[in-house]
Amino acid sequence: MKSQDIRTKFLNFFESKKHSIVPSAPMVLKDDPTLMFVNSGMAPFKEYFLGNAQPKNNRISDSQKCLRVSGKHNDLEEVGYDTYHHTLFEMLGNWSFGDYFKKEAIAWAWELLTEVYGIDKNILYVTVFEGDKADGTPMDNEAYDLWKNIIPEDRILMGNKKDNFWEMGEQGPCGPCSEIHVDIRSEEEKSKVDGKTLVNMDHPHVVEIWNLVFMQYNRKADGSLENLPNKHIDTGMGFERLCMVLQGVQSNYDTDVFTPLIREIETITKMKYGKLENIDIAVRVISDHVRAVAFSIADGQLPSNTGAGYVIRRILRRAVRYGFTFLGKKEPFIYRLVDVLTKTMGKAFPELKIQKQLIENVIREEETSFLRTLDQGLLLLDGVISSTKGKEVSGKRAFELYDTYGFPKDLTALILNEKGFTYNEQEFEAELKKQKERSRSASETSTEDWTVLLEDCEEEFVGYDTLEAEVKLTRYRKVTSKKDGEMYQMVFNLTPFYAEGGGQVGDKGYLEVPNGDVVYIIDTKKESNVIIHFSKNLPKHINETFKAVVDAKQRFRTECNHTATHLLHQALREVLGTHVEQKGSAVHSKYLRFDFSHFSKVTVDQLRQIEDFVNRRIDGKLPLEERRNVPVADAMKQGAMALFGEKYGDAVRTIRFGQSIELCGGTHVNNTGDIWHFKIRSESAVASGIRRIEAITSDAVKDFYFENNRSYYEMKDLLNNAKHPVKALQSLQEENTNLRKQIETLLKDKAKNLKNELINELEDINGVQFLAKKVDLDPSGIKDVAFGMGEKHKNLFLIFGTATEGKALLTCYISKELVTERGLNAGQVVRDLGKFIQGGGGGQPFFATAGGKNPAGITEALSAAKNYI
Numbered sequence: 001m002k003s004q005d006i007r008t009k010f011l012n013f014f015e016s017k018k019h020s021i022v023p024s025a026p027m028v029l030k031d032d033p034t035l036m037f038v039n040s041g042m043a044p045f046k047e048y049f050l051g052n053a054q055p056k057n058n059r060i061s062d063s064q065k066c067l068r069v070s071g072k073h074n075d076l077e078e079v080g081y082d083t084y085h086h087t088l089f090e091m092l093g094n095w096s097f098g099d100y101f102k103k104e105a106i107a108w109a110w111e112l113l114t115e116v117y118g119i120d121k122n123i124l125y126v127t128v129f130e131g132d133k134a135d136g137t138p139m140d141n142e143a144y145d146l147w148k149n150i151i152p153e154d155r156i157l158m159g160n161k162k163d164n165f166w167e168m169g170e171q172g173p174c175g176p177c178s179e180i181h182v183d184i185r186s187e188e189e190k191s192k193v194d195g196k197t198l199v200n201m202d203h204p205h206v207v208e209i210w211n212l213v214f215m216q217y218n219r220k221a222d223g224s225l226e227n228l229p230n231k232h233i234d235t236g237m238g239f240e241r242l243c244m245v246l247q248g249v250q251s252n253y254d255t256d257v258f259t260p261l262i263r264e265i266e267t268i269t270k271m272k273y274g275k276l277e278n279i280d281i282a283v284r285v286i287s288d289h290v291r292a293v294a295f296s297i298a299d300g301q302l303p304s305n306t307g308a309g310y311v312i313r314r315i316l317r318r319a320v321r322y323g324f325t326f327l328g329k330k331e332p333f334i335y336r337l338v339d340v341l342t343k344t345m346g347k348a349f350p351e352l353k354i355q356k357q358l359i360e361n362v363i364r365e366e367e368t369s370f371l372r373t374l375d376q377g378l379l380l381l382d383g384v385i386s387s388t389k390g391k392e393v394s395g396k397r398a399f400e401l402y403d404t405y406g407f408p409k410d411l412t413a414l415i416l417n418e419k420g421f422t423y424n425e426q427e428f429e430a431e432l433k434k435q436k437e438r439s440r441s442a443s444e445t446s447t448e449d450w451t452v453l454l455e456d457c458e459e460e461f462v463g464y465d466t467l468e469a470e471v472k473l474t475r476y477r478k479v480t481s482k483k484d485g486e487m488y489q490m491v492f493n494l495t496p497f498y499a500e501g502g503g504q505v506g507d508k509g510y511l512e513v514p515n516g517d518v519v520y521i522i523d524t525k526k527e528s529n530v531i532i533h534f535s536k537n538l539p540k541h542i543n544e545t546f547k548a549v550v551d552a553k554q555r556f557r558t559e560c561n562h563t564a565t566h567l568l569h570q571a572l573r574e575v576l577g578t579h580v581e582q583k584g585s586a587v588h589s590k591y592l593r594f595d596f597s598h599f600s601k602v603t604v605d606q607l608r609q610i611e612d613f614v615n616r617r618i619d620g621k622l623p624l625e626e627r628r629n630v631p632v633a634d635a636m637k638q639g640a641m642a643l644f645g646e647k648y649g650d651a652v653r654t655i656r657f658g659q660s661i662e663l664c665g666g667t668h669v670n671n672t673g674d675i676w677h678f679k680i681r682s683e684s685a686v687a688s689g690i691r692r693i694e695a696i697t698s699d700a701v702k703d704f705y706f707e708n709n710r711s712y713y714e715m716k717d718l719l720n721n722a723k724h725p726v727k728a729l730q731s732l733q734e735e736n737t738n739l740r741k742q743i744e745t746l747l748k749d750k751a752k753n754l755k756n757e758l759i760n761e762l763e764d765i766n767g768v769q770f771l772a773k774k775v776d777l778d779p780s781g782i783k784d785v786a787f788g789m790g791e792k793h794k795n796l797f798l799i800f801g802t803a804t805e806g807k808a809l810l811t812c813y814i815s816k817e818l819v820t821e822r823g824l825n826a827g828q829v830v831r832d833l834g835k836f837i838q839g840g841g842g843g844q845p846f847f848a849t850a851g852g853k854n855p856a857g858i859t860e861a862l863s864a865a866k867n868y869i
């Protein structure tokens with residue numbers, strides 16, 4: 001069965017069980033501070049499990065892109081070494097939100113695997129939670145009894161808390177689970193070792209394929225459990241592992257999900273897969289990682305230096321490294337796999353196909369720059385080796401290379417090994433541990449349980465229509481962290497505060513408490529669909545009604561920038577072309593930043609056109625046309641622009657100004673005329689094929705012009721109120737150039753005259769033509785004088801002293817004959833005499849200089865010079 005069909009069959013099966021089929025959510029999470037990437041099928045539905053939102057259908061099924069490379073689930077180091085863990089994989093899932101429970105979940109899983117897919121029952125095992133004595137969680141008897149009816153009891157195994165109890169986090173929904181494992185070993189192997197003993201033992205051919213989670217408890221901050229009022233089902237089956245079973249192969253990499261990529265790697269590198277362990281690992285790493293990176297870029301997450309972008313960068317670098325070390329690829333090649341990848345996956349995930357060009361560009365650029373880093377790292381490593389005594393490099397130095405230059409430790413080890421060196425691994429690990437502890441303690445937070453004041457109260461956002469509202473606190477909690485100290489998070493029954501989202505910053509403002517107190521709201525953020533207000537303190541009378549007031553000035557400036565962002569987007573597509581896709585947007589009160597795909601620098605002329613385009617629409621006073629709750633399909637039909645990597649509900653909000661229509665949840669001015677003016681401040685590159693524009697509007701433009709104007713008048717003032725300051729400045733510059741030329745000539749003349757004068761002052765001491773003198777000349781003039789005299793006279797010993805602005809300089813010139821015949825050394829002379837001017841210096845035996853900070857010592861130094869002859 002082809003992988004495409006395997007996926008379709010899964011979805012069709014659950015559709016027949018009344019599930020709504022939804023597309024995969026983007027992999028990069030936007031409003032979940034606890035998670036960077038979706039790492040399981042349930043992550044996009046968290047708000048439903050937490051009861052913060054209601055799904056349209058309480059049965060859902062999908063195939064979700066997951067990435068397990070950071071945080072709680074991190075399989076990165078396994079990937080490539082085993083044959084069944086990936087960074088990016090698809091998780092097939094079915095969900096019940098307070099609808100069906102264990103009975104159906106178990107029966108349907110079994111029906112699908114054994115009847116629809118026709119997997120032999122005799123290769124399947126299931127596990128059931130055995131209970132936990134320590135915290136009193138009971139065994140899952142209910143699941144055991146259900147399984148007993150469909151599978152022989154000797155195929156039901158007991159599982160511990162680690163494998164068979166699922167928790168969303170330290171707190172929140174959790175429950176026991178049942179896993180389904182397959183044994184795909186040969187009959188011969190099976191006869192030797194009982195499959196039962198290999199379940200959950202990391203055997204490559206006895207693997208877990210499906211996990212059924214029965215969410216029935218809520219874990220509180222003190223660790224205790226309470227029953228959930230609504231029980232949920234959350235299941236996840238590894239798509240690639242299922243393909244392995246159904247295609248009768250022994251490795252995920254031998255399924256048609258991976259073989260086209262592997263064939264392409266073989267063609268490009270001229271290496272064969274399946275012959276040598278190291279090569280195989282590298283091939284698996286690369287075929288896996290290119291998927292993770294490509295999907296991430298398609299979802300709008302580019303490689304970068306921080307956060308999620310850095311994780312992606314590290315994955316790509318890991319792939320480059322394996323290619324570099326084991327496949328001998330010293331030039332970019334991973335980007336060349338994107339073509340095959342889009343051919344095999346582009347149908348199920350169109351975002352890949354549409355953005356293929358961009359994905360290729362970004363990957364190639366990253367590869368190129370990392371290969372350069374590797375080259376530099378090799379040089380650095382050479383330096384480290386040459387400064388190492390013995391054969392062991394310090395672990396601290398190896399860590400430095402890793403930490404500062406991104407030079408991986410296994411590559412360090414490999415290269416050192418080739419040169420007969422090793423590094424101290426213990427020291428390295430100790431440094432790594434120290435660093436981890438530093439970052440852990442910096443990010444440590446403790447979160448209290450919510451204190452609920454009003455039960456079952458849905459929060460309503462009224463901030464599109466008003467900036468003030470009478471509100472009641474429904475729940476709050478205290479969060480303590482090193483970074484922010486103690487902070488309160490508050491949720492209200494309704495709120496005018498806009499929560500950070502869609503690139504727009506969260507509102508600030510205050511609460512007016514009846515007794516006259518004011519509590520400041522310093523930020524507003526969304527977490528799993530709940531609007532959370534951050535404050536340093538809690539209002540005294542928490543049960544009262546408060547007046548919540550948004551900082552109108554900040555909101556207005558932000559709105560100007562948000563509306564301008566839409567107009568800018570439109571302008572870019574108009575002026576540069578429709579290949580322009582939004583790749584990132586930050587809307588602040590002071591400025592806006594917009595990243596977009598475009599392959600070359602935007603010219604000054606184009607920037608001008610873009611600015612004009614936006615300003616014409618501002619001058620045109622276009623009114624805001626806002627529509628809420630529009631079905632997605634209708635919005636798209638109108639020509640609204642949707643973004644890759646953005647999760648949209650069934651009903652969306654559209655924002656229209658003239659011909660600009662966008663799906664947008666942000667806040668906007670009522671009329672483009674409010675923006676007053678739009679000004680681009682900079683245009684730059686963010687990554688290959690991605691440009692960034694930063695711009696300002698309204699008050700910020702006024703400030704900008706005001707500042708410019710002020711410096712203009714200051715400058716004009718300095719130019720004695722010249723009528724044409726630019727001309728005045730130009731003639732000043734010309735004058736300056738001419739004067740400089742004149743000075744140069746004068747100095748040359750001066751040196752020449754001095755030379756002639758000094759020749760007359762030479763004193764013959766024991767056949768040495770000696771002169772020690774304080775002169776008033778610049779260093780290069782002195783050098784000219786000394787060498788000029790040297791051309792005409794033999795046996796010279798010259799020592800000059802100069803004093804300028806509190807600094808002293810000694811210059812010594814000694815003719816070559818004296819150097820060779822009498823062993824005199826100018827370098828030594830200035831080093832010795834340097835002590836008189838509190839300084840030092842050096843140079844060659846026939847010419848040297850010393851600088852110092854004591855001009856008063858010059859006379860003494862000069863008279864001491866005679867001693868050398």
Ligand code: ATP
Nearest residue numbers: 068075084085086089208209210211236237238241
């Ligand atoms: P394992 O113990 O094999 O790592 P898990 O317990 O981490 O699996 P779950 O978190 O229960 O797995 O995820 C549900 C399913 O997703 C698993 O049964 C498996 O089929 C699949 N899966 C999990 N991690 C990966 C991965 N890194 N690559 C591919 N498939 C995976």
Ligand code: MG
Nearest residue numbers: 073074075085
């Ligand atoms: Mg795992």
